[in-house]
Amino acid sequence: MFAQFALHERLLKAVAELNFVEPTPVQAAAIPPALEGKDLRVIAQTGSGKTAAFVLPLLNRLLGDGNSKQRLSIRALILLPTRELAQQTLKEVERFAQFTFLKAGLVTGGEDFKVQAAMMRKIDILIGTPGRLIEHANAGNLPLDEVEVLVFDEADRMLDMGFAEDAQRLAEACGPHQTLLFSATTGGNGLREMVAKVLKDPQHLMLNSVSQLNEGTRQQIITADHNYHKEQLVDWLLANETYDKAIVFTNTRVQADRLYGKLVAAGVKAFVLHGEKDQKDRKLAIDRLRQGAVKVLVATDVAARGLDVEGLDLVINFDMPRSGDEYVHRIGRTGRAGGEGLAVSLICHTDWNLMSSIERYLKQRFERRTIKELKGIYQGPKNLKASGKAAGSKKKKTDKKDPKKATASKRKTGPRPAGKPSVLVSADGSAPLKRKKPAAE
Numbered sequence: 001m002f003a004q005f006a007l008h009e010r011l012l013k014a015v016a017e018l019n020f021v022e023p024t025p026v027q028a029a030a031i032p033p034a035l036e037g038k039d040l041r042v043i044a045q046t047g048s049g050k051t052a053a054f055v056l057p058l059l060n061r062l063l064g065d066g067n068s069k070q071r072l073s074i075r076a077l078i079l080l081p082t083r084e085l086a087q088q089t090l091k092e093v094e095r096f097a098q099f100t101f102l103k104a105g106l107v108t109g110g111e112d113f114k115v116q117a118a119m120m121r122k123i124d125i126l127i128g129t130p131g132r133l134i135e136h137a138n139a140g141n142l143p144l145d146e147v148e149v150l151v152f153d154e155a156d157r158m159l160d161m162g163f164a165e166d167a168q169r170l171a172e173a174c175g176p177h178q179t180l181l182f183s184a185t186t187g188g189n190g191l192r193e194m195v196a197k198v199l200k201d202p203q204h205l206m207l208n209s210v211s212q213l214n215e216g217t218r219q220q221i222i223t224a225d226h227n228y229h230k231e232q233l234v235d236w237l238l239a240n241e242t243y244d245k246a247i248v249f250t251n252t253r254v255q256a257d258r259l260y261g262k263l264v265a266a267g268v269k270a271f272v273l274h275g276e277k278d279q280k281d282r283k284l285a286i287d288r289l290r291q292g293a294v295k296v297l298v299a300t301d302v303a304a305r306g307l308d309v310e311g312l313d314l315v316i317n318f319d320m321p322r323s324g325d326e327y328v329h330r331i332g333r334t335g336r337a338g339g340e341g342l343a344v345s346l347i348c349h350t351d352w353n354l355m356s357s358i359e360r361y362l363k364q365r366f367e368r369r370t371i372k373e374l375k376g377i378y379q380g381p382k383n384l385k386a387s388g389k390a391a392g393s394k395k396k397k398t399d400k401k402d403p404k405k406a407t408a409s410k411r412k413t414g415p416r417p418a419g420k421p422s423v424l425v426s427a428d429g430s431a432p433l434k435r436k437k438p439a440a441e
């Protein structure tokens with residue numbers, strides 16, 4: 001029950017209004033120490049309820065004893081790697097703050113600079129992406145000296161996108177503050193350095209190891225001979241799978257555009273989202289997907305980061321992501337807040353080694369799937385197949401008529417209750433995979 005937390009009654013009212021009954025594990029673990037004012041370093045999967053885990057303590061702090069009047073200064077700063085994620089976070093903040101006087105505002109690229117500068121003088125909580133915020137700081141528009149709470153969400157991704165320096169500069173510009181840093185993965189050396197710099201004597205909360213991620217999502221691979229074969233497989237999956245909304249990931253925008261063109265030509269209602277699209281296109285794509293006007297989004301990683309679209313239950317990796325962490329981010333989009341999902345990765349001979357190293361990283365074996373009418377020549381490395389047979393590792397059979405049916409009973413249908421928290425102290429331990437530079441977006 002949320003009443004177990006020492007939260008302001010106006011926040012408890014909002015929680016009740018939103019029909020949140022049980023706190024999720026990340027909320028149960030993070031809210032009490034955050035309310036005590038501790039710095040936190042939290043690893044929690046996308047869709048675990050982590051937004052509320054930092055928003056509620058943050059609002060509680062700003063509300064104080066409830067007697068203080070609106071101060072018209074920025075007292076909390078929430079940094080996120082992308083515009084979409086920032087927009088979603090603003091919505092969450094507004095939902096939780098609906099019975100308070102606290103005002104939040106958004107500052108991301110692609111919006112009018114002057115309008116943003118004026119808006120920043122009228123808010124308590126600033127939510128934004130580091131790049132645009134630094135531009136405002138450089139222009140002298142960004143008074144952060146009264147910031148009491150600083151949040152880094154999806155910090156691992158923020159670093160991947162090259163925001164390390166900007167994010168740290170913003171942290172330095174804040175007044176004395178509490179820092180809450182969230183990431184979906186343990187990240188690499190860059191993140192460890194940042195943790196050491198921006199957090200003071202932090203409490204480490206590790207809500208899940210990567211191997212426990214996405215329990216609600218079934219993970220499969222299908223081998224392919226070449227890109228054209230992959231395109232046929234995408235067509236087949238989109239036509240034959242049962243899903244509400246699907247996202248197809250490519251590693252490059254050229255491939256995203258190409259695939260999008262093919263899908264549209266084949267009559268699929270789709271949108272494409274990548275770094276070259278302007279803000280209007282991106283908003284339109286996400287709104288249409290949310291409303292259900294399109295069912296399929298073709299996207300590159302950076303563009304799709306942090307999307308929280310309800311009913312997104314099919315992820316297709318046209319290209320294998322370049323690291324285990326990226327894989328976790330991609331499939332973290334399905335099965336959100338306990339929903340079910342299916343993730344299918346298409347594997348050419350050039351993807352195989354990467355795929356196996358991601359399996360090792362996640363300590364999981366993806367289900368091998370074949371689509372009879374599109375069976376290619378490439379079936380994985382020959383020596384591996386031979387040794388697999390010798391070890392008696394038969395391929396899993398797939399219920400081809402209804403591929404979801406086979407494991408439907410295995411899937412979770414709700415957020416894992418907080419009663420059995422999987423909280424481990426110390427978020428040490430790094431990915432065995434070497435993080436490669438993100439693809440040019």
Ligand code: AMP
Nearest residue numbers: 020022023024046047048049050051337
């Ligand atoms: P997040 O991980 O913060 O993106 O949250 C994922 C989804 O779960 C969002 O749509 C939240 O509104 C929802 N959610 C978060 N916490 C709870 C909760 N305690 N009970 C029900 N839904 C929740």
